[in-house]
Amino acid sequence: MTARGGRELDELDRVFTALAHHSRRTILLVLHLRGGEMTSGEIAARFDHSWPTITRHLGILEQAGLVHVSTRGRERVYQLDSDPLFGVGVQWLNRFSRRPPHPR
Numbered sequence: 001m002t003a004r005g006g007r008e009l010d011e012l013d014r015v016f017t018a019l020a021h022h023s024r025r026t027i028l029l030v031l032h033l034r035g036g037e038m039t040s041g042e043i044a045a046r047f048d049h050s051w052p053t054i055t056r057h058l059g060i061l062e063q064a065g066l067v068h069v070s071t072r073g074r075e076r077v078y079q080l081d082s083d084p085l086f087g088v089g090v091q092w093l094n095r096f097s098r099r100p101p102h103p104r
Contacts, residue, residue, distance in 0.1 A: 008091070011065075015088040018064035023047065024057050028066060040076045045075040 018024050030046060031038055038079040044054045058078060061067045068075050 011084065012088050012092060014064040015066065015084055018060050018066055019085075021057065023049065023053075024061055027057060027061060027078075028080065028085075031067065031078065032082070036080040038078055039072075040078060044079060 019028075025042055026046075030043065033063075040054070040058065043058070044051060047054060049057075058067065058069075061078075062069055066081060067078045068081055070079065
């Protein structure tokens with residue numbers, strides 16, 4: 001396997017891991033529907049989870065590159081970045097767009 005292929009698989013794993021949990025998919029959807037930007041408090045208010053659980057979910061989304069964080073005063077602001085989602089998702093789906101060759 002090439003280094004490039006390894007990086008692509010690592011990115012695929014990070015994004016798919018982030019998408020594997022219902023709460024993280026919900027966070028992404030809420031961010032999208034709210035204009036792509038929310039404070040951590042606004043995000044947390046939508047869930048019954050503890051603060052450490054929300055923080056962990058946001059960290060996984062950040063590691064996957066699906067959100068970026070900035071600080072405004074005392075608040076952390078999360079911004080949606082759907083580019084990795086489309087990049088990884090489209091590449092993965094394109095692998096299945098052609099029929100596999102028939103075994104002989």
